[in-house]
Amino acid sequence: MLADAQATETFGASLAACLETPLLVFLRGELGAGKTTLCRGFLRGLGYDGLVRSPTYTLCETYRVGPVQCLHCDFYRLSHAEEIDYLGLREQFTADCVLLVEWPEIAAPVLPAPDIELTLRIVAGGRVVETRAGTGHGGGILAALHRELM
């Protein structure tokens, strides 16, 4: 349970504390569920103190934070999976990279299976976040995250 936006940011920062690259994260949830807020907290947790904008119009924002390359994408406005190729995303997804994807539905066919899927639901009193591992690597990170949150 995430009682307010600050709690969503803190959850994102906790995930950052458990990061081992490369990592592919899918963020699911309806409009306004808190996906960008979680990514902002993730970047803050990594140590990024600049502005974190929603990539709704740019599709992808890139952040270099120390040794980590963070790509934050929002594919809500994407109409064809092939547009991913124009972004050169697969080429950019290297060993030091974490790729956070809002609205992964359209892009999923051309992306690898996500290490982690986070689903945010709007409920009375805030948001509920559900975690799911898609790979062994993601499972290890989620286990560390659950220990971190205990």
Ligand SMILES: Nc1ncnc2c1ncn2[C@@H]1O[C@H](COP(=O)(O)OP(=O)(O)OP(=O)(O)O)[C@@H](O)[C@H]1O
């Ligand atoms: N746990 C929470 N409780 C209440 N409000 C929250 C919570 N987490 C985030 N919010 C608020 O929800 C609003 C929408 O958040 P955000 O922009 O992160 O959603 P989003 O899922 O990225 O939406 P979109 O699909 O449009 O990109 C913001 O005003 C944010 O402060």
Ligand SMILES: [Mg+2]
């Ligand atoms: Mg968003």
